[in-house]
Amino acid sequence: xxxxxxxxxxxxxxxxxxxxxxxxxxxxxxxxxxxxxxxxxxxxxxxxxxxxxxxxxxxxxxxxxxxxxxxxxxxxxxxxxxxxxxxxxxxxxxxxxxxxxxxxxxxxxxxxxxxxxxxxxxxxxxxxxxxxxxxxxxxxxxxxxxxxxxxxxxxx
Amino acid sequence: xxxxxxxxxxxxxxxxxxxxxxxxxxxxxxxxxxxxxxxxxxxxxxxxxxxxxxxxxxxxxxxxxxxxxxxxxxxxxxxxxxxxxxxxxxxxxxxxxxxxxxxxxxxxxxxxxxxxxxxxxxxxxxxxxxxxxxxxxxxxxxxxxxxxxxxxxxxxxxxxxxxxxxxxxxxxxxxxxxxxxxxxxxxxxxxxxxxxxxxxxxxxxxxxxxxxxxxxxxxxxxxxxxxxxxxxxxxxxxxxxxxxxxxxxxxxxxxxxxxxxxxxxxxxxxxxxxxxxxxxxxxxxxxxx
Numbered sequence: 001x002x003x004x005x006x007x008x009x010x011x012x013x014x015x016x017x018x019x020x021x022x023x024x025x026x027x028x029x030x031x032x033x034x035x036x037x038x039x040x041x042x043x044x045x046x047x048x049x050x051x052x053x054x055x056x057x058x059x060x061x062x063x064x065x066x067x068x069x070x071x072x073x074x075x076x077x078x079x080x081x082x083x084x085x086x087x088x089x090x091x092x093x094x095x096x097x098x099x100x101x102x103x104x105x106x107x108x109x110x111x112x113x114x115x116x117x118x119x120x121x122x123x124x125x126x127x128x129x130x131x132x133x134x135x136x137x138x139x140x141x142x143x144x145x146x147x148x149x150x151x152x153x154x155x156x
Numbered sequence: 157x158x159x160x161x162x163x164x165x166x167x168x169x170x171x172x173x174x175x176x177x178x179x180x181x182x183x184x185x186x187x188x189x190x191x192x193x194x195x196x197x198x199x200x201x202x203x204x205x206x207x208x209x210x211x212x213x214x215x216x217x218x219x220x221x222x223x224x225x226x227x228x229x230x231x232x233x234x235x236x237x238x239x240x241x242x243x244x245x246x247x248x249x250x251x252x253x254x255x256x257x258x259x260x261x262x263x264x265x266x267x268x269x270x271x272x273x274x275x276x277x278x279x280x281x282x283x284x285x286x287x288x289x290x291x292x293x294x295x296x297x298x299x300x301x302x303x304x305x306x307x308x309x310x311x312x313x314x315x316x317x318x319x320x321x322x323x324x325x326x327x328x329x330x331x332x333x334x335x336x337x338x339x340x341x342x343x344x345x346x347x348x349x350x351x352x353x354x355x356x357x358x359x360x361x362x363x364x365x366x367x368x369x370x371x372x373x374x375x376x377x378x379x380x381x382x383x384x385x386x387x388x389x390x391x392x393x394x395x396x397x398x399x400x401x402x403x404x405x406x407x408x409x410x411x412x413x414x415x416x417x418x419x420x421x422x423x424x425x426x427x428x429x430x431x432x433x434x435x436x437x438x439x440x441x442x443x444x445x
Contacts, residue, residue: 041351064354073198075344079354104351148356149344151380154286154315 011036016057017083018134024042026120026127033116040104045086046097052089054111058082059109066100076144079104088139090114159374175409177217177262178203180238182255183333188241188323193253194229197263204261209270210295210404210429215410216240217262218251224251224335225407225425226252226294228266233302239409241291241323250361255298267410271296271374271431272400280309280366282355284385286377290314290323292402292429293376297331311364314380318343319350338365356389357381364424368393375433376402386433399433420445 013019039045045056045063056088063086064076069103077099080086086109095114121128180197188194199205206214230239240403242249255261257320281300299351302312312331316322322341332339340360351361355425357377371394375382383402390396405417405424412426420439422428428436439445 049218059272062353067304073347076348076350076354078359079342079352145356146381148358148384152317152378153356154317154321154344154377154381 010047011059011108013057013110016059016110018057018085022130023127026131027122027125029120030112030117034110037109037111039040039109041103041105041109043103045101045103045107045109046099048097050097050101052087052095053114054112054148055090055117056086056109058084059108059110061103063107064102064104066102069102074100077149078142085135085138088135091118091135104135124132172325175264175411177223177264178217178284179260180263180294180386182257182259182261184239185255185257185337188236188322188325189243192243192323194239194241195253196230196254197240197261197422198236199259206238206266207235207377208232208238208295209297210273211271211292212266212268213264213407213410214238214240214263214267214293215407216242216252217264218248218255219260219262220250222248222319223250223262224248225267225404227402229291230296231302233298239290243288244245245298252357265410267425269428271402271430272372273299273382275384275398276300276372276374277306278308278396280311280371280373281307282311282313282364282373282389283367284313284315284361284373284375284377284381286315286319286357286381287321288323289375289381289402291375293374294324300337301334309366311355311362311366312339313340313342315342315344315360315377316343319352322386341363356384360386360387361385361392368405369395370439371398374402374430375399375401379403383437386437396434396437397432400430401433401436402429403431403436404429 013034019027048068058081060082062079062081065078066074066076068074086101158326179200181200182197183198186194208228210232213225215223216226217223226240226242228238229241242253244253283296285291300307314334342355342357342360345352373389373394374387386399389399403424405419407425408414408416410425412423417424
């Protein structure tokens, strides 16, 4: 990963919208293994095809989700920003990123190692269920947005 | 509404037949995108200038080809001239956009209901446009900026298919630099040259700053965009009687006679194109209507 460690003021996991309202005990388990990264404009957070080894929560900045195909230039299909989370490829086999994520402005994130997070979810199924209830709307929203783009929502 | 009578004489002289286009001269013409053109029209000698309100449209006539309903996209306060923005989509729009400066097109109008600016006074104003839907709301933006102190917060969101489909690009960059409004642009897809947002307009609403219980919203674009945006605004707490949408239908007569633009009981040309969301929403989910 190309991001660099950053100094204070540190990001706090509890401040992220995704974890608001989570049980403190479960949040403490996540917080125990959290780390912070900063990506400068143009840096890749994740690369398509690479192992998806972390769950990233965006606190500041903007990230472009890009797809690459041989017959056309790299295409941004969505941008995400503060308060959003990056991807779910870390949760399901084959645990590989399905697209590139590139910072389009300086971006600060907190990450949690995927192997650790999956183990915590396995060991705490009730909390894991509630965690997934937060993640599934992100997936559903991404799917819905893609459907809307197919409908040519903006009409050119 | 301009001519609404069939009589040939009025107190101030001859009244034009409601279906008779008046000749207007193309004063200037500029390409907005590869397939979209804006032109400035001024009345030819002896033709009375048209006064209009934000949201109204004219029927533009390409001589010998046909007429199309085109929203007025200029500034209400620039009297005497008309600005229209046309995207090439068929023979008529192709003909209209091909008229060079000095050429003549026919104009009749203005027609239709305007955006209710009086309902926005003192309130937060959210304007959401998709694609060429930016054209009918540009007069609203001019009005908001001319009388900025009449309105509270102003949030503008504009979505297009790609960055090259963004109409009024330079003007929007100027507006984005202003501190007395927020203007978000987003596109469906983009290459690496684009550092802005990518996603449908509804994804920008969470970043919009407004107090739902004191907000009015004006939406213009494809119907699916307006419906989903209206629903997203309602989810934020904006009442459906403070959301207005501008509909586009196949208008022919523009005076509520022929029925080409009928949507349920509504003649979009006469009772619209600007409708209150509460009153029109039920017709937008009826299949094949």
